[in-house]
Amino acid sequence: MNVEREEKIKTRKEILQKLKEEMIKRLDLPYKPEDIHEDISILGAGMGLDSLDAIEIVMIVESCFNVRIEDGNTAPLRSLNTITDYIIAQKGVEK
Amino acid sequence: MREMFLKDKLIANGISFKERYGINIPDSSGNIETEYNSVRNAAGLTDFSFVQKYSIPEQEGLDFLNNIFAGNVENLRFGRVLHTFLADENGDIVSDCYIANNDEEFLILCESVTDDSTLDKILFEKNNGADYGLKNITDDYVMLSIDGCNAWKAAKAIFGVNILGLPYLSIEEFEFDDTKVNVIRAGKTGEFGYYVLAEKRIAEKLFDTASEKVKQIDGTVCGLEVHNTLRLDGRFFNIFSEGIAVKNPLYLGLQWMIDLENMNFIGSEIIKNQRDEGVDKKIIGIVIENNAGEVVPGEKIFDENNEIGSIISAKHSYVLDKTVALALLPFDLAYSGLNYFLGAANGPQIQTISMPPFSPKSLNMKID
Numbered sequence: 001m002n003v004e005r006e007e008k009i010k011t012r013k014e015i016l017q018k019l020k021e022e023m024i025k026r027l028d029l030p031y032k033p034e035d036i037h038e039d040i041s042i043l044g045a046g047m048g049l050d051s052l053d054a055i056e057i058v059m060i061v062e063s064c065f066n067v068r069i070e071d072g073n074t075a076p077l078r079s080l081n082t083i084t085d086y087i088i089a090q091k092g093v094e095k
Numbered sequence: 096m097r098e099m100f101l102k103d104k105l106i107a108n109g110i111s112f113k114e115r116y117g118i119n120i121p122d123s124s125g126n127i128e129t130e131y132n133s134v135r136n137a138a139g140l141t142d143f144s145f146v147q148k149y150s151i152p153e154q155e156g157l158d159f160l161n162n163i164f165a166g167n168v169e170n171l172r173f174g175r176v177l178h179t180f181l182a183d184e185n186g187d188i189v190s191d192c193y194i195a196n197n198d199e200e201f202l203i204l205c206e207s208v209t210d211d212s213t214l215d216k217i218l219f220e221k222n223n224g225a226d227y228g229l230k231n232i233t234d235d236y237v238m239l240s241i242d243g244c245n246a247w248k249a250a251k252a253i254f255g256v257n258i259l260g261l262p263y264l265s266i267e268e269f270e271f272d273d274t275k276v277n278v279i280r281a282g283k284t285g286e287f288g289y290y291v292l293a294e295k296r297i298a299e300k301l302f303d304t305a306s307e308k309v310k311q312i313d314g315t316v317c318g319l320e321v322h323n324t325l326r327l328d329g330r331f332f333n334i335f336s337e338g339i340a341v342k343n344p345l346y347l348g349l350q351w352m353i354d355l356e357n358m359n360f361i362g363s364e365i366i367k368n369q370r371d372e373g374v375d376k377k378i379i380g381i382v383i384e385n386n387a388g389e390v391v392p393g394e395k396i397f398d399e400n401n402e403i404g405s406i407i408s409a410k411h412s413y414v415l416d417k418t419v420a421l422a423l424l425p426f427d428l429a430y431s432g433l434n435y436f437l438g439a440a441n442g443p444q445i446q447t448i449s450m451p452p453f454s455p456k457s458l459n460m461k462i463d
Contacts, residue, residue, distance in 0.1 A: 005433060005434075008430070008432055008433065009427075009430050012430050012431065030354075030355055030356055031350065031351075031355065034373070034374065035351075035355065035370070036350070036351075037350070037351075037377065038449075039330055039348065039379070039380060039450040039451075040330075040351055041330070041331075041451070044263045044264070045178070045263070045264075045283070045331065046351055047351055048178075048264070048351070074454070074458050075454045075458075078451050078454060078458075079330070079449065079450060079451065081431050081449030081450065082449045082451075084431070085431070085432075
């Protein structure tokens with residue numbers, strides 16, 4: 001596996017693991033991190049979280065990654081993968 | 096073969112039919128792009144009466160449902176709807192189900208990869224459903240689906256303003272033509288969705304009214320084929336596509352449909368063992384440029400010279416103007432943003448993507 005791809009996977013893996021662990025802890029979800037597919041919808045369908053949970057997720061992103069999701073910007077909140085894309089883009093981690 | 100009660104109405108609206116699991120289902124108008132755009136930009140009306148429908152009394156039904164379906168019905172409050180599945184003894188998914196707590200009964204709505212009689216056999220013969228008061232009500236009702244970013248406008252025009260307060264995954268009674276109908280807010284397109292369950296005696300009038308209201312807001316009558324694309328690029332589970340191809344709920348990422356703390360449903364032992372041992376594959380979204388040609392399920396995916404997986408489903412997304420696909424890949428390679436090759440080591444380059452790949456209009460729609 002090439003170095004660039006290994007680095008990409010490592011970055012995503014770390015962000016996703018942290019996001020999942022914090023969501024499970026703070027939202028009291030009955031899952032192990034590996035139970036949560038990264039593309040499953042976070043709000044409504046899929047994980048079935050509501051708008052209050054969405055605020056908690058925004059706070060997780062801010063406190064764990066120092067990345068702010070502006071009020072009304074719902075686009076990153078589609079799935080854990082899209083949140084991760086947003087974090088990577090905001091931090092400029094991925095070259 | 097089971098026929099749709101509204102077949103003549105659908106044919107009059109240009110919809111052709113095809114057989115799927117012993118049911119003659121409405122397929123398409125022949126113009127998938129128009130149907131697709133009507134849902135993404137306005138509203139589409141689709142006859143979902145192919146769905147197998149059951150009712151069971153609340154008290155008697157609890158144990159039955161919890162021993163059959165993967166989700167936990169115990170905590171399902173009145174008026175709420177649970178999205179779960181039915182598996183077979185091998186833990187393979189058989190039916191994608193909504194279970195609604197509707198006053199003193201549960202309604203069970205199933206999209207199945209079996210015909211009606213096989214599903215009946217599972218629920219009645221193998222699991223003694225009749226002893227718990229289970230009834231097959233498939234032939235008593237039609238089920239219409241109104242989907243789209245403006246579907247709420249059509250629903251409001253038909254049932255009144257109160258429908259706007261119906262939360263996602265909820266069921267409520269409304270009146271149409273002095274008859275009670277059940278409306279479930281659900282849907283698998285990413286846009287607003289309303290399932291309407293109505294008795295056959297008002298079905299034709301309801302269809303005419305719904306189709307008139309949908310057309311008034313630039314929508315159209317759709318077949319079921321377009322829902323394969325809408326589910327794929329909306330990243331909703333589709334039992335008729337990735338469900339039947341992969342079968343394994345853990346590979347499909349359906350853990351959220353399972354009550355993981357209380358696993359005693361059909362097939363749960365196998366699923367539990369797989370979960371304990373760790374899942375080695377999963378599905379991931381793929382985007383493929385149009386110059387790669389037609390992409391078909393089963394095509395192999397390569398990483399350098401190694402075959403690592405295959406395409407499970409693929410459709411042209413009219414929003415992205417590219418092919419969107421799902422692939423089954425080894426767990427450690429199924430991350431978004433990676434490049435692989437289609438068909439051969441020197442085939443067209445494809446990229447894994449985060450799903451859903453765009454924000455549906457309904458996500459930011461203000462309704463009033």
